[in-house]
Amino acid sequence: MIVSTGLACTILVGGFLLLVLLRVPVAFALGLATLPLVVMDLRLTPFILIDRMFQSYNSFILLAVPFFLLAANLMNSGRITDRLIDLARVLTGWLPGGLGHVNVMVSMLFAGISGSSTADAAGCGKILIPAMQREGFDTRFAVAITACSSVMGVVIPPSILMVVWGGVMQISVGALFLAGAIPGLMIGGSLLLTVYVYAKRRGYPTTGRPTMREGWRAFSRSILALLxxxxxxxxxxxxxxxxxxxxxxxxxxxxxxxxxxYRTVSFRDLGRIFYDTGRFASISLFAIGTATAFGWLLAFFKVPTLIVETLTYHDVGLFGTALIIAALFLLFGLFIDAIPTIIILGTVLMPVAADAGMHPMVFAMIGIISLAFGLVTPPYGLCLLIASAIGGLNVTQVLRDVVIILIPMLIVLLLVMLIPELTLWLPKLVMPAAV
Structure with missing residues (x-):
């Protein structure tokens, strides 16, 4: 039997969604959803899918994922986060809603070091959410701003998602890092503005103006981490x-x-840090393997070609295509981790973006920023789950504030679609050959 494109797409996507609704882990759901097609289509064998999975691991660039996770875990365990918080307090703590601004600023600083949003949410949240509660901040706001600001970890370079995207799509990772700098800073600026508005409306306190001595002390204590x-x-x-x-x-x-x-980590601590890093890295890498097999089947049954033909027929234009791409990444991000989504949806939509005349760097930033929202939107919303657990709240209690805080971030995403130079200017300036 030769399976048609429409039937194959229905079986793959429908089977995957059904398994996710049955609470099967995403990595396993992706693999199990491919099995019916292997049985039905005479051209496929289990060995082909296994081969595709193992080929996905034969990538030197993917080794960066566990090492960036290790760096983030070492930063948190080594209390380097505390030093970044002290510096952020000096830089922004004197503004209305001081600790809220500190929360955003330390996420921007941590994002430039770790490349991991979940490490940011856990490391910074454990310190700042209780501190904001003591200062009189509403717990729902403290949790929401911690979760939303942590997503900058995947936008501001270095970023684990950019490393994976560059490896899968064969794009310069260095150029992707540069492409994410301006949008990442814009997201940070929009969050600072949001905190300011909240602080003015609710009368949140400042932490006081620092002295020159305090400013120098905070900078000198954190300079090595900032390098x-x-x-x-x-x-x-x-x-x-x-x-x-x-x-x-x-x-x-x-x-x-x-x-x-700093002598804040002992050799005894290293065993626990290595174990945690290995556990999280293995989950991510297994998901990469099953997602690669899933994505290969979509390509085998020419699903990308079907999407391109449909969009070409309706002639939605460049901006319309960008909106559709962002909407699909936002939708998938509700249910699936960002890394397998890049492999499945990114490879499918890449020819769609190319057909519309979209630059690969712009396509990458639309995808990565859209996926960042999935970290704070249920039912997946890993960063929101972490921050809510720290604050002792149910996710539903925080959703209203999360939606309000996400609105300025959505505006930044729209600006990235409308003004490609926000993404392309820095890579063209520094690495023109890669662009």
């Missing part, structure tokens, strides 16, 4: 190291800071 993005992003952009090598450097540098410079 991490210089080594990571700078090394890739200058062509000195590969993304994987830069991730190893970040992890090694974080270990040196924790063990020997």
């Amino acid at each position: 991490t993005p210089v080594f990571v992003v700078g090394g890739i952009v200058l062509g000195v190291v590969t993304p994987t090598e830069s991730a190893i450097i970040a992890a090694g540098y974080a270990m040196i800071l924790g063990l020997f410079v």
Whole structure:
């Protein structure tokens, strides 16, 4: 039997959604959804899918994922987050709603070091949510702003999602890092403005103006940590190291800071840190394998071609295509982790974007920013789940504030679609050959 494109798409997507609704873990659901087609179509065998899974692991660039996770875990365990919070307090704590601004600013600083939103939500949330509660902030707002600001970890370089995107789509990771800088700062600025409005309306307190001595002390205590993005992003952009090598450097540098410079990590702690990193990395990498098999089947049955033909027939234009792409990433992000979504949906939509005349860097940023929203939107919403657990609230109690805070971030996403130079200007300036 030869399965048609429409039937194959229905079986794959329908089977996957059914398994997710039955609470089967996403990585397993992706693999199990492919089995009916293997049985039905004479051209397919289980060995083809297994081969595709193993081929997805044969990528040097994917080694960057566990090492960036290790760097983030070492930063949190080494209490480097505390030093970044002190610096953020000096920079923005004197504004109305001081700790809210500190929350956003430390997420921007941490994003430039770890590349992981979940590490940001956990590390910063454990300190800042209780502190904001003590200062009289509404717990729902404290949880919402912690969760929403943590998504900058996947937009501001270095970013694990950008490493995966570059490896899957064969795009320069260094150029992607540069492409995310301006949109990431814009998201940070929109969140700071949102905190300001909340603080004015609700009368949230400031933390007081710092003295020059306090400012210098906070900067000097955090300067070594702030050098991490210089080594990571700078090394890739200058062509000195590969993304994987830069991730190893970040992890090694974080270990040196924790063990020997700040002495906040002991050799006994390393076993637990390595175990946690290995556990999270294995989940991500297994999902990459099953998502690759799922995405390959979509391509095998020419689902991308069907989508391109449909959009071409209706002639929605460049901006219309961008809106459809963003909507699909936002929809998938509600249910699936970002990494398998990149492999499944990114590879399917890449020819759609190319057919509409969209630059690959712009396509990448639309996808990555859209997927960032999935970290704070139920039912997946991993960062929201982490922050809610820390604040002792149910997710539904926080949703109203999350929606309000996400509105300025959606405006930034629309600006990225409307003004491609927001994404392309920095890569063209620094790495024109890669663009």
